[in-house]
Amino acid sequence: MPQARLDDLQLHRSIDAPALQSQLYQALSERIFQGRLVPGDRLPASRRLARDLNIGRNTVLAVYDQLAAEGFIEQQPRRGVFVHPQLPLLKRPETPRVTPAVSPPKPPAVTPPWLKGPDGPMTPPDWNERNAPFTPGLPDLNAFPLRTWNRLLHHQESRRSLMGYDGHQGFPPLRRAIADYLRSARGVRCEPEQVIVTQGAQQALSLIAALFLDRGDRVLMEDPGYRGSRYALHTAGVMLEPIPLKDEVLDLERLPDTTEAKLLYCTPTHQYPMGGILTASQRLRLLNWAVERDVWIIEDDYDSEFHFYQKPFAALQGLIDPAPVLYLGSFSKTLFPGLRLGYLVVPPHLVGAFTQLKRIQTGETSPLLQAVTAEFIEEGHFHRHLRRMRQLYQHKWEHLQWLCEQYLEGLYTPIAQSAGMHLVLERDVDDRAVAARMAEVGYRPLALSEYGLGESPRRGLVVGFASADESELQTGIQRLAQLG
CATH class of the missing domain: 3.40.640.10 (Type I PLP-dependent aspartate aminotransferase-like (Major domain))
Incomplete structure (x- = not known):
């Protein structure tokens, strides 16, 4: 059986052997996964591959051992090293699906419209800001x-x-x-x-x-x-x-x-x-x-x-x-x-x-x-925890509904579904500006328009209630009402 060609295999030089070992493992496993090395293909002998790549033979042997242990390759005594013959053939992509760990991911050439804010590309908030009241998706820790x-x-x-x-x-x-x-x-x-x-x-x-x-x-x-x-x-x-x-x-x-x-x-x-x-x-x-x-x-x-x-x-x-x-x-x-x-x-x-x-x-x-x-x-702790959280979130959801009726009537329309950890407040307003002003006072609702993919996104606020206590819920809704 002819030997697989690895002429295009290049490693980024590093001072430590573990980094080279990781790169070689990544390169070979990618080729197998992408179908560039198919079941039954013969790989170069460890001495030859080490010489071609100008790396230590022990590095190649360690990678071959790892690939064999994981079922990618099969080492046959006195015959050589082969891509495992029972490895299933996977779909072959037109371009590599996995970016090598040694180089950063390549972003899309153009920032999609839904990733842009009014002043340019959106940037995620700092970690401590994402844990603020009204943050959607944040449970009651x-x-x-x-x-x-x-x-x-x-x-x-x-x-x-x-x-x-x-x-x-x-x-x-x-x-x-x-x-x-x-x-x-x-x-x-x-x-x-x-x-x-x-x-x-x-x-x-x-x-x-x-x-x-x-x-x-x-x-x-x-x-x-x-x-x-x-x-x-x-x-x-x-x-x-x-x-x-x-x-x-x-x-x-x-x-x-x-x-x-x-x-x-x-x-x-x-x-x-x-x-x-x-x-x-x-x-x-x-x-x-x-x-x-x-x-x-x-x-x-x-x-x-x-x-x-x-x-x-x-x-x-x-x-x-x-x-x-x-x-x-x-x-x-x-x-x-x-x-x-x-x-x-x-x-x-x-x-x-x-x-x-x-x-x-x-x-x-x-x-x-x-x-x-x-x-x-x-x-059984998971089931008990879910039961407690369901009761707790129901109470918070009902309280938030009442606060919206008291302070936001005529301003926002609640999209009330008796489920989940957030409430949508819909209104034709510059919702990103409102969300930014709420962030200034320590609350982090998200603009509904940021969830839109089409040309005419709906507007309003997505308000997470799970992580806030009753006092924070009331203060936050009052602040939102004050913004008009």
């Missing part, structure tokens, strides 16, 4: 059972097995706990083998974009919608097509009869930010549309746990089997954002591709934090 969490953390941190490597797909006990929870609470059809633990929902979206999208592809997105999904899915050369809402949910009548889009992103259980919920019949229509047009649905189960007066609708993913759905969620709202843990549920035939991509992009997620989270769920 004071109500988190920290003592219980610390007890479990102390219990797990003494386990030496958690100090090493565990697996790129995720800690098995956590994947089992997530699968059990999703089956019982969300109606998701999944086994632990279909769960991939991610570093938040944002990474799950980035993995989807890297695996599914090439230059020139199109993605359909509900409008207005979650800003983070746009940041993750709008890779260079990818077009985002807005689908407007009707009655605060995705307008199914506006879905195209024919489309070249590969993906449709939506939040069917609790539309973000407007809060609407797709009915069962709408969900089936949406699934039928996707099946007939060969489009994958990205189901972001945003805020599904916090419905106050009725049981949450089952996830779209569980309505039919198999479903053309990539299901994602995170623990940022249910536990705390600093945990940086999320999950992605995919069909069995895609698990290998997603896991390999995660291995290449970011590697493993902290085994220790995964183990603590798994025990937190298994001991």
Whole structure:
């Protein structure tokens, strides 16, 4: 069998061997993942590759050992080193999907309109500003059972097995706990083998974009919608097509009869930010549309746990089997954002591709934090915490509704849905200017227009109420009323 050519393989010189080892591992694994090295290809002998790259042979041997342990390659005695013959062939992109760690990501050539503010490109607030009252998506951190969490953390941190490597797909006990929870609470059809633990929902979206999208592809997105999904899915050369809402949910009548889009992103259980919920019949229509047009649905189960007066609708993913759905969620709202843990549920035939991509992009997620989270769920603390938070947020939501009636009548129109952790206050106003003025007094609502993708965005404020106490809620609404 001919030897694979690696003439274009170049390493950025570094003074330390570990950096060279990391670069070589990244370069070879990328080539295998992208299909430039196919199953059965023979790799150069370690001595020859070390000589060609002008690096130590031990560095090459260490990389070969790592790739063999992970199943990328197979070392056959007296024959050589080969790309593993049973490695599945993955889709070959037109351009590399993973940027080498040694060079910074290349941004889009033109800043998309929805990333621009009135005075130029938007910049994210500092970390301490994102923890201010009225910040959307920030849970009540004071109500988190920290003592219980610390007890479990102390219990797990003494386990030496958690100090090493565990697996790129995720800690098995956590994947089992997530699968059990999703089956019982969300109606998701999944086994632990279909769960991939991610570093938040944002990474799950980035993995989807890297695996599914090439230059020139199109993605359909509900409008207005979650800003983070746009940041993750709008890779260079990818077009985002807005689908407007009707009655605060995705307008199914506006879905195209024919489309070249590969993906449709939506939040069917609790539309973000407007809060609407797709009915069962709408969900089936949406699934039928996707099946007939060969489009994958990205189901972001945003805020599904916090419905106050009725049981949450089952996830779209569980309505039919198999479903053309990539299901994602995170623990940022249910536990705390600093945990940086999320999950992605995919069909069995895609698990290998997603896991390999995660291995290449970011590697493993902290085994220790995964183990603590798994025990937190298994001991029942997660369910008890959700129940307490649902009651607490319902009380805050009702109080905020009352404050809006008292102080904002005639100024803003509340878009009130009995679910979630935020309230939309709609008004045809320069909402970014209002949000900036609120920030000056220590409150961080977001302008509704920033969630828009189309040319005529809706305006108002997205007010997070979960992290604020009653006094902060009242002071904030009074301040907003004073702005007129």
